[in-house]
Amino acid sequence: MKTIITADVSQVTPRHRMVTMQNFLAIDAGGTSTRAVFLDASGQCLGYGTAGGGNPVSRGFEPALDALVGASKKALGGGVQLLAGTLVAMAGASLELPTHLFRERFITLGLTGNVVIESDLLAAFYSGSYQDNGSALIAGTGAVGARISASRLAAVADGTGWLLGDEGSGFWLGRQVARAVAAALDGRGAPTALTELVLADLGITLDPSQRTQGRLRAQQQLIRKVYESSAIELSRFAPLVFAVAQDPVATDIIERAADALARTLLAVAPGAGEPLVFGGSVLTKGGTVAAAVAARLLESTPPILVHDGVAGAAVLVLKRHGVVVDAAVFARIQESLAALRDERI
Amino acid sequence: MKTIITADVSQVTPRHRMVTMQNFLAIDAGGTSTRAVFLDASGQCLGYGTAGGGNPVSRGFEPALDALVGASKKALGGGVQLLAGTLVAMAGASLELPTHLFRERFITLGLTGNVVIESDLLAAFYSGSYQDNGSALIAGTGAVGARISASRLAAVADGTGWLLGDEGSGFWLGRQVARAVAAALDGRGAPTALTELVLADLGITLDPSQRTQGRLRAQQQLIRKVYESSAIELSRFAPLVFAVAQDPVATDIIERAADALARTLLAVAPGAGEPLVFGGSVLTKGGTVAAAVAARLLESTPPILVHDGVAGAAVLVLKRHGVVVDAAVFARIQESLAALRDERI
Missing domain, CATH: 3.30.420.40 (ATPase, nucleotide binding domain)
Known part of the structure; x- marks a missing residue:
């Protein structure tokens, strides 16, 4: 998989990014709460939202989807957004679920781009490090x-x-x-x-x-x-x-x-x-x-x-779309996310 | 309590017993199966029956009562019997249950005498020993x-x-x-x-x-x-x-x-x-x-x-009615009970 990421990265040159800065949605769906962040390819977090438990195994499929969508809407500020991709981080047992149902629900909201589900363990790790x-x-x-x-x-x-x-x-x-x-x-x-x-x-x-x-x-x-x-x-x-x-x-x-x-x-x-x-x-x-x-x-x-996996989900969604997350991008994610969270207090 | 038992024993002299030999019912109500034995005051077991789980906590009250009554009917041979007393041995958590419901159900069957509930631990102990x-x-x-x-x-x-x-x-x-x-x-x-x-x-x-x-x-x-x-x-x-x-x-x-x-x-x-x-x-x-x-x-x-508490329940019902259970009575319970169980195979 590493080679594929490298290939993707080559398409996102600095000049290309400046012209068509892509936006992403990253969701950390936990058993008791869900966190979503809307960010651009530079790692700048633009919106943040939370909702109740988003784990389909413990909460049931529909309530979990509601939580995912609820947190996402808050993060997106209510408007329809052009998204290059959405990533949902979930506990392992959820990874065998029918992911197309997530995608369909996000499309009905007017959200574009693909939806991928990744392990919450990866998101937790990337909340603390940008290394692979x-x-x-x-x-x-x-x-x-x-x-x-x-x-x-x-x-x-x-x-x-x-x-x-x-x-x-x-x-x-x-x-x-x-x-x-x-x-x-x-x-x-x-x-x-x-x-x-x-x-x-x-x-x-x-x-x-x-x-x-x-x-x-x-x-x-x-x-x-x-x-x-x-x-x-x-x-x-x-x-x-x-x-x-x-x-x-x-x-x-x-x-x-x-x-x-x-x-x-x-x-x-x-x-x-x-x-x-x-x-x-x-x-x-x-x-x-x-x-x-x-x-x-x-x-x-x-x-x-x-403390949670939302920063890591943001790191992951960028990495999975070929964006190189270096120390600067990682720091930008952490700092802009912390600022958005502080606003909410 | 020991003094009360001693007092009771004084009423059951050998001569008294010979004239009006009393009959008893002893039930060992377990989580997955129930055993009942019908015996006289000499320790002679006269009938034996089994049924499903008789624990009201794990099985529910009515199904447990059904099991108790079912095993008892088999032990009594189907007929109405004059009983000096009935004892039910059950797990500790059942001991705070409304025991009058047991009594009422036994009375509707035409069974006479009082019904007492004792711990299955006592019944298990007395299956192995007649000492106090x-x-x-x-x-x-x-x-x-x-x-x-x-x-x-x-x-x-x-x-x-x-x-x-x-x-x-x-x-x-x-x-x-x-x-x-x-x-x-x-x-x-x-x-x-x-x-x-x-x-x-x-x-x-x-x-x-x-x-x-x-x-x-x-x-x-x-x-x-x-x-x-x-x-x-x-x-x-x-x-x-x-x-x-x-x-x-x-x-x-x-x-x-x-x-x-x-x-x-x-x-x-x-x-x-x-x-x-x-x-x-x-x-x-x-x-x-x-x-x-x-x-x-x-x-x-x-x-x-x-292996279970049914012999001990028989020992207990006699003891609680003032019958002295000595080595001879204990041996009679064990041997006559074993014979009844062998018949059933």
Whole structure:
């Protein structure tokens, strides 16, 4: 694919670009929110918009399309725009969906140009780097590692979901917190400061004298409350692990998360000296886990932290249309995008 | 409670029993099947019947009642019987249900006498012992430990369900197998003979050259198949861990299951020299896990293996009505029940 990009680039000479500056639309479609940016081939971001979750797997196809279109309209300022191309970055499971349905919906809006879907992992990586070789580790609700080679996904590890893996993710952390509390309440595990936090969150009072059928009443209530909600709700307990950082049980959970995430990253064999991008709230908020993962890597490339994939989607849409994204273009994307986002606050 | 039982016992003198030999109904209501036995106060089992799942929480109230009544009718031989009492053994979560609904339903059948509900843990324990102090460790789909004191549950550990615990259970084992295979496929975990077994079970062919978006196609298919089914379906992979016992990954899973189960049992502080009952397929089939758990206990009380709680429900219904269950009565229950079950084959 690298040779094709090189060939495309040759068509976009500086003079050509000046005469017919092309415009692009880049969309970062996440599970809970969607971000779209309208930009030109120089990397200048001209409009920005957001909407709700845009993942067709978790949200359903039509609501996801609505979110994509909603964010795009805001980014485009409401007008019909001549577009050289649109790129949608989505989680891996969405990549086998019928992409022509996306294209048809965008055409009915008067949007022109082709629509391509790319992995959200690539978008996350390119939010932190414009180079075409490197690695990314993302730990949000899920957890996944990827090695990028010649601008494509060369290897992916984990990202196998809450039942099979996503080790070190927000769900994983939240579940470990709940398990540690359940174990502390019946003596299988060590006492932990997490117990008070989890029980308070659920409105449960701990009275060591209250037992039913040999079980502490507080544990019985914990069990009932947890199974009343969907499994994924356990993610809400993840932040508690950082609230009691001196607690040995909490520290152990953080250490095991870092072990798992380092294993996930090392499984994709990140290249020495290549950029390493960290994304997702578990790695970008607080820094405890990110530092613990970095400490486990033999190479000490300092990781670049990214908060979402919208800048990377912008980088990708340009690259896929043969525009060379160098340090200057990359900086222009980041700065003009940040300015547009600041305007919205 | 022990004093009350002693008081009751005084009313049931041998002479009294001979004149008005009372009859009882004992039901072991499990998640997937229900067993009922009709017996007299001497422990002689007179009828036996089975039906589908009788747990109101997992099956719904009406279907569970249908199963209880269905198994009971078979045990009673279809006729209306004068009963001194009925006892239903059920999982802990069912114990807060409106028991009068059970009673009303049994009365409409012409069954007389009171209906009490007791924990399935007590029934499992009494399937292996007639003594009133001891411990039980059950590892089927779930996993739970209990200490019985003066014929009541004094302490319970784990049994917190598939999300919060049940460590070392069938679900836990099956999930560890699936996780190990997912990890082996992307290099996070060691290669394992479990991979071939799990992929064959799911009809997936492993071709190391086939990748999509940086991920092995076989892993992508594994992810899809696992999330198409309900989480609890992962239990089906549990037996595979015993099929490749020489495999280091499988051995590690078995060792961790034994660690967890031993921790669960030790958390209830089993009394030295008291009977220890093991139940549930993980502990009773094959013997690998049972031996590994026993090896972790300081005391080497040889565990008594039980296959269900129906004999224990029979022991319990007699005890709760003041009948002294001694070695002779216990043996009579076991032998007459076994004979009735053999008839049915």
